[in-house]
Amino acid sequence: xxxxxxxxxxxxxxxxxxxxxxxxxxxxxxxxxxxxxxxxxxxxxxxxxxxxxxxxxxxxxxxxxxxxxxxxxxxxxxxxxxxxxxxxxxxxxxxxxxxxxxxxxxxxxxxxxxxxxxxxxxxxxxxxxxxxxxxxxxxxxxxxxxxxxxxxxxxxxxxxxxxxxxxxxxxxxxxxxxxxxxxxxxxxxxxxxxxxxxxxxxxxxxxxxxxxxxxxxxxxxxxxxxxxxxxxxxxxxxxxxxxxxxxxxxxxxxxxxxxxxxxxxxxxxxxxxxxxxxxxxxxxxxxxxxxxxxxxxxxxxx
Ligand SMILES: Cc1ncc(COP(=O)(O)O)c(C=O)c1O
Numbered sequence: 001x002x003x004x005x006x007x008x009x010x011x012x013x014x015x016x017x018x019x020x021x022x023x024x025x026x027x028x029x030x031x032x033x034x035x036x037x038x039x040x041x042x043x044x045x046x047x048x049x050x051x052x053x054x055x056x057x058x059x060x061x062x063x064x065x066x067x068x069x070x071x072x073x074x075x076x077x078x079x080x081x082x083x084x085x086x087x088x089x090x091x092x093x094x095x096x097x098x099x100x101x102x103x104x105x106x107x108x109x110x111x112x113x114x115x116x117x118x119x120x121x122x123x124x125x126x127x128x129x130x131x132x133x134x135x136x137x138x139x140x141x142x143x144x145x146x147x148x149x150x151x152x153x154x155x156x157x158x159x160x161x162x163x164x165x166x167x168x169x170x171x172x173x174x175x176x177x178x179x180x181x182x183x184x185x186x187x188x189x190x191x192x193x194x195x196x197x198x199x200x201x202x203x204x205x206x207x208x209x210x211x212x213x214x215x216x217x218x219x220x221x222x223x224x225x226x227x228x229x230x231x232x233x234x235x236x237x238x239x240x241x242x243x244x245x246x247x248x249x250x251x252x253x254x255x256x257x258x259x260x261x262x263x264x265x266x267x268x269x270x271x272x273x274x275x276x277x278x279x280x281x282x283x284x285x286x287x288x289x290x291x292x293x294x295x296x297x298x299x300x301x302x
Pocket of ligand 1: 045169195196197198199200218219220221222223256257258259
């Protein structure tokens with residue numbers, strides 16, 4: 001299990017909270033904030049590569065859609081959010097090797113309680129930018145177990161909303177911690193593979209690239225990029241139901257996410273995946289993704 005310690009430079013960062021840039025000790029939300037009261041917030045994780053924010057508009061699309069689906073009032077517009085991100089990065093002199101946790105809460109309530117009727121002053125935007133390298137061991141690989149807890153199906157909570165109610169995933173992560181592995185694979189309510197507690201999942205079998213339908217998993221932005229890169233590279237690609245035995249017998253397995261990029265999975269539930277080494281297609285897709293992070297992205301205006 002890899003645990004990377006925080007970069008000491010993060011002790012002096014400035015964090016944007018509701019229109020102000022504050023040192024980390026002062027960067028707080030109210031006890032009346034909807035995120036404290038009910039996990040009532042939406043979020044995105046983004047990365048800055050060499051003076052550019054990767055897939056910025058894709059992340060903002062998902063955040064704005066999530067806020068709309070949750071019926072937030074007075075949602076800030078795309079340009080206002082971009083400006084807050086640029087200001088935060090500029091204030092911290094950050095141009096590379098940075099991860100941004102962008103959160104929009106439903107905002108403070110006039111009294112404790114569940115109802116959005118108590119929200120009378122609009123949402124709170126938080127831009128937390130930290131110096132952070134990809135979190136998994138992408139040159140080696142990671143180990144997973146299958147969690148006993150299942151991913152929420154759309155009839156409970158639609159995974160297309162990227163919300164802060166992360167208890168479902170945290171319960172799975174606790175199972176992974178107890179088992180001493182990196183993360184937990186989560187199945188949907190029908191027993192098909194969905195994603196891990198923090199990332200999407202892909203497998204390679206006889207040269208084919210497969211990933212689950214985005215029914216119970218987050219439709220990840222890295223996932224979409226990898227599907228695109230795979231097709232461009234001429235691989236047969238499909239999104240379909242995948243059962244756990246297909247995972248155990250995959251030639252290659254890897255996870256995807258902004259935070260960790262593409263991470264080879266070498267073991268699931270004690271079964272060695274392929275020959276226990278990162279596979280050639282995973283390596284190729286990692287390299288093609290790395291190229292995209294260099295070429296694409298919204299340039300910082302400072
Ligand atoms: C549960 C879950 N799955 C997958 C992902 C990866 O998504 P993306 O590639 O958009 O970072 C995330 C990232 O926030 C996540 O929380």
